[in-house]
Amino acid sequence: MKIVTFLLLGLLSNAALALEPGERLAPWTLLDQHDAPYTLNDQARVLLVARDMDGAKLVNAALEGKAKGYLEQRQAVFLADISRMPKVIASLFALPKMRDYSYRILLDRDARIAPRYPAGEGEVLWLQLKDGRLVQQQTFTSAELLRQALEQQRPH
Template identity: 80%
Template sequence: MKAAALMLLCLLSTAALALEPGDRLAPWTLLDQHDVPYTLSEQTRVLLVARDMDGAKLVNAALEGKPKGYLEQRQAIFLADVSRMPRVIATLFALPKMRDYSYRILLDRDARIAPRYPAGEGEVLWLQLKGGKLVEQKVFKEAGTLEQALAAELP
């Protein structure tokens, strides 16, 4: 009985966090891989969210070979939840590698922002925004389809 009540509570809390078209995303500020702050604004058109390393690898594969500023041209940003990565690994290996990427990665080091967005394991959540409000959301599980969607996303 307690297990059923706990499961119901978890389902209700997940439903309360679900985003619906028309919802305004609360602004937040995070540092990128170069420790430069970025604040979510009404000009952002696409928010890509990866909650794990496999999701981040999809974004990396989709952006491989793209010029610097590719995401910015599309008014898109990439948010990576790196909170589960051990700090020593992040500091010694992951962050130095991320600094070589041609695109900006907003790092959620404390799982403060990423849990607001329902991205699953091994996937990338695409939030289409207009004026800070959610228009639609998509999920990508393949780099090729993500790459095609980004190529089509010019303002």
């Protein structure tokens, strides 16, 4: 019975966190892999959220071979939750590797921001935004489908 209660509470808490179309996303600021700050603003049209390494790998595969600035041209930002990664692993291995990527990764090191967004394990949450408000959301579990969706975003 305790397990059922716990699961129901988990489902209810996830439902409470669900974003609704038209809802304004609260601004936040995070550092990227180069320790440069980024603040979510009304210019962002797409927010990609990965809550685990498998989700981040999907984004990496979707962006493989893309030129530097590809996401920025599409007014897209990528938020990666790395809070579960041991700090020594992050600093010695993961961050140096991330610095070689041709795209910006906003790093949520302390799970301050990513839990606001209902991305599941092994998936990427896509939040379509307009003037800081949620238009629609979808999830991706395929790098190819994510790549196709990014291609459909007109560069600005």
